[in-house]
Amino acid sequence: MRxxxxxxxxxxxxxxxxxxxxxxxxxxxxxxVHNMGELDVVMTKDNDLxxxxxxxxxxxxxxxDPAASITFKKRKKMLNTSKVLINKYKLYxxxxxxLAGCVTHRRDGxxxxxxxIPF
Numbered sequence: 001m002r003x004x005x006x007x008x009x010x011x012x013x014x015x016x017x018x019x020x021x022x023x024x025x026x027x028x029x030x031x032x033v034h035n036m037g038e039l040d041v042v043m044t045k046d047n048d049l050x051x052x053x054x055x056x057x058x059x060x061x062x063x064x065d066p067a068a069s070i071t072f073k074k075r076k077k078m079l080n081t082s083k084v085l086i087n088k089y090k091l092y093x094x095x096x097x098x099l100a101g102c103v104t105h106r107r108d109g110x111x112x113x114x115x116x117i118p119f
Contacts, residue, residue, distance in 0.1 A: 007109050011056035012041055015101035018114045019043050024050065033084045037077030041101065042085065049094040051082055052116070056103040059112050067100035067119055075119075 016026055024043040031039040041052040053070050075098070082096060102115045 003109070007056055007105060008054070010109060010111060011101070011103035011105070012054045014103055014111045014114045015041055015052055015054050015116065016043070018101075018116060019050070019052075027089070028085070031081065031085050033081050036084065037074075037081035039078060039081050039085060044091075044094070047094055049086070049091055049096045050099055051078060051085075051096065052099045052101045053078060053119075054101040054103065056105055059104045059106055067102050067117060070100055070119055 012029060016029070019041075020026060020043075024045045027042040027044050027049075028039070029041055031042060039051050040054040043050045043052065053074070055067060055069055078098060086092065086094070086096070098119055100117050100119045102113075102117060103111060104113045105111050
């Protein structure tokens with residue numbers, strides 16, 4: 001479990017670095033609302049708010065597409081949690097975008113690829 005958490009944190013770090021290099025600004029990470037859900041990474045750019053669900057997968061496995069694992073139930077939790085985030089940070093005038101941060105890594109945890117896609 002410890003290794004899984006480490007790889008997850010590394011994947012989130014990689015997504016934040018990639019987006020920051022493209023001009024996005026970091027707002028919050030692992031925003032959690034009890035009994036509702038968690039937002040992995042939240043970034044802003046201009047008047048846009050980007051909520052990113054980070055999914056990482058081992059390179060070469062059968063389930064190579066991390067974005068495919070973002071279920072309807074997860075999307076609904078993200079939407080509800082996003083409403084709380086928007087109220088907390090008073091981001092009412094922002095356009096909201098949901099993205100998947102798809103990260104593939106080797107067995108030793110080394111990041112191989114980072115792709116940010118809308119879903």
